[in-house]
Amino acid sequence: MKTFILSVILFFFSESLAAQVLVGGGGEANPDLKTNVQALKNWQALRFGLFIHWGPVTLRGTEIGWSRGREVPIEEYDNLYKEFNPVLFNAKEWVAAAKAAGMKYLIITSKHHDGFCLWDSKYTDYDIMSSPFKRDVLKELAEECKRQDILFGTYYSILDWHHPDYTTRHGGDPRPVGQSDMNRYIVYLKNQIRELIEIYHTNILWFDGEWEDSWDHEKGMDLYRYARGLRDDILINNRVDKGRKDMQGMTLSQKFAGDFGTPEQRVGAFEIERPWESCITICRQWAWKPNDRMKSLRECIQTLAKTAGGGGNLLLNVSPMLDGRIEQRQIDRLRGMGEWLKKNGESIYGTQGGPFKPTDWMVSTRKGNQIFIHLFNWPGKELVLPELSGCQILSARLMGGREMKIMHRNGQIAIQLPPDPVDENDTVIVLKLDKESATIPPLNVTENIIRDLVSCRRRQLAT
Ligand code: FHN
16 A cells, blocks of 8 residues: 555646756766656655764774874874774664654765775775774665665765875875876776666765766766666766856756756755755764764754755765664654654655745645645744635645644635644645646745735725
8 A cells, every 4th residue: 555655646747847847867978868757756755864974983983084193193094994993883773763753765975075985895895894893784675675665875085095096185295296197097997886776786876086087077977878778777977077056055057967967064055956965964974973063953854844945856974883873862853753744644655846936934745635734833823824816725735734724815815824833843734736836836935925915005005
C-alpha cells in the first residue's frame, strides 16, 4: 500500500513538475546529455536527506580536510588513519537514525579534501582497509540503505590535497608540484568514480572541491559525461563543473554541467523551475567537534519547511564521532524532526514550493489540489492571504485537525484561526482547492496584503 501511495504521489508530482523544470545536464560540450528527469523527480519528491561527514580527523575533533596543515600538522593528519578504529560503527543504527528523522536519502563523504577513502578502493592504500578497523564502511552503509529503503549517495571531493598527482597544495604542504600530473590524477579519480557506481551502486554523485585552478570547465563536463556513461539515471550536482555561483549554489547557466544546484549553509532562494538542494550542518562544523553548538529543533524543522517552501531539498549534515557513533543529542534532534514529519510529512514529501512565496513568518508548499501553509509565528485570530485568481479555496483545516471558517473580503481570504498554534515550531494549515495547485503562479503574500490594506483604507476614507 505504501509503495502505491508513493507512486501516486510521484505521478502527481511529476505531472506538475514536468512543465516547470529547466533541466540541467552535461553542459555545452554535451548538448544532447540532459538530466535524467525521472531520477530527478524521484529525488525531488524525497525532499529530505542525511549528509554525513566522517573520517580519521574525528580523532582530533577538527574540520575534515581544512584542518590538515592548520590545526593538525600534515604529517600527523595523514597518519591518523593508523589510529582510526571506530569499533562502534553500526550502519544499521546510522540508517535507522536517518529513517527516524523522516529522511529518505543518505550521502556520505566517500573521500573528502584530505584524500582518505572510506571504502576498499583498488586504486589507493590510503583507505579504510589500511586502518585498524579494516571494514568497508561504504559497503556496509550501501547495503543497509538498500535494506531500509533509503536512497544511497556519495560525496566525492574533486580536489585532493593528499594525492601526489593533484596539482594544488594546501595547508603549507611543502611537496613540489613539478612531478604532479592532473591527467594521471583524473585517471585515478575516474577509476574511483567507477568503483562508487559499479560496486557501491551510488545513486547520487555529490561532487565538491571544484573551485581550485587544478579543475576546469572542460574537465567538469568530461567527468559528467563519464559518470552518466556508466549509469544513465545517476544524479550529479553542479559542483562537478565550474558553474556554481558561490555559496548561493545555483548554476550560472546551462553551459555548465550538473543536475541540481547546491546552496550551502543557507536555505536557497525561492526557485521552482531549477532543482536545488541546501546542504546545512546540524551543528556548526561539518565533521565532529566536541561540544559544538547544535541547532534547535525549531531551527531544524523550519529549515526543512523553508527549503521545501522554496522548491528545494534539504541535506542535513550530522558528524559521527571517532568511535563510530552519532552523538545521542544529534540522534535525538533528528528524531524530533521525524516526530514532526509523522504528523506533517504530507506537506513536505512530493511537494513543490509555493504558490505563496516565503516570508519570515510563513512558507507554502503544494501537491495535487492542496496548498500547505506553514506558520512559524502565529498571526493571531486570522490568517489573511490574497485570493488565488482562477481558483477557489474549498476548505481550510489544521493538518490532522478540524476545519476552520474562511471569510472572503477585499480580494483576500481570512481564515479564522484557533487562539494558539498546534505546533510552536511549524503549524500546518491545509487549503483544499477546486483545481490542481501546480498551475497557480507564485505570488507574494505580504506585499499583496499591505497593498490591499492600504487600498481598503483609502476606500474607507473616501466614503
Ligand atoms: O570544503 C567543503 C566543506 O568541508 C564541506 O564538505 C562542504 C559541504 O558542502 N563543502 C565544502 C565547502 O563549500
